[in-house]
Amino acid sequence: MLKKLMKYEFKSTLRYLLPLYTTFLIITCISKILLCLTSYEARLSFIPVLLNMIFYILFIGFIVSTFFSQIIRYYGSMVTDEAYITFSLPVDVKRLTGAKLITAVVNNCISIFLGILGMVIMSFTLDEAQNKIRAMKVQIQYMADSLNINIVLLVCIVVVMMVITFATYNLFIYTAIAIGQSFQGNKLVGTFFAGMVMYMSMMIVLIPVFLIINGLYSKRGTGSVTSFIMVCIGLLIGFNILFFKIIDYLFTNKLNLD
Known part of the structure; x- marks a missing residue:
């Protein structure tokens, strides 16, 4: 189905x-x-x-x-x-x-x-294409070397981060809509209000984590950059699971289409 x-x-x-x-x-x-x-x-x-x-x-x-x-x-x-x-x-x-x-x-x-x-x-122009591609490869290799990982893994991390970020963006909006529809008054206003509260709640969680990771980065260097990326992925996955559960609960138990 x-x-x-x-x-x-x-x-x-x-x-x-x-x-x-x-x-x-x-x-x-x-x-x-x-x-x-x-x-x-x-x-x-x-x-x-x-x-x-x-x-x-x-x-x-x-x-x-x-x-x-x-x-x-x-x-x-x-x-x-x-x-x-x-x-x-x-x-x-x-x-x-x-x-x-x-x-x-x-x-x-x-x-x-x-x-x-x-x-x-x-x-791009035909004359510049090869130079642009070569420069891009150099930049990607530099990023991979900075993180002590190979290019394939770097590309995989970028793709995973992009997909998870898009999923978080959509689930964030979906959750705000689900919360907003449970309001008895203007549901659109409720959606915007829910989105603001959710955003502030996420920042309360994320900012201390970023500060902690930044402190580790200043002490350990490149190793903590990889840790920072992994922590970000983990947090986003956690938020996505939470959003999904909230959506499921509200639309299953609190649906109000009046």
């Missing part, structure tokens, strides 16, 4: 995300072609600057809209009139949330990848 839910979620989200992805790439390619094929005179030198500025505005809007659309999708299917259909399905809240979370994280990763691809298209 989880596979069926994920298949449905992917189909539902791709209906509006796929045109967004395609439009972003098309505009990026057109902008790059205009920059490469035309030699602008002094009085028209503002055009390349304008094209780059438009691209970065588009880039920010693209990332924000793809992330925001996932939240709207979750909110609409879980606490609005559509929720009557959602909760009529013969599945529990854990599977519903799991399917939506996996779909959201995958779409978040795709949007970041396409955003980076767009920046690469706008930044």
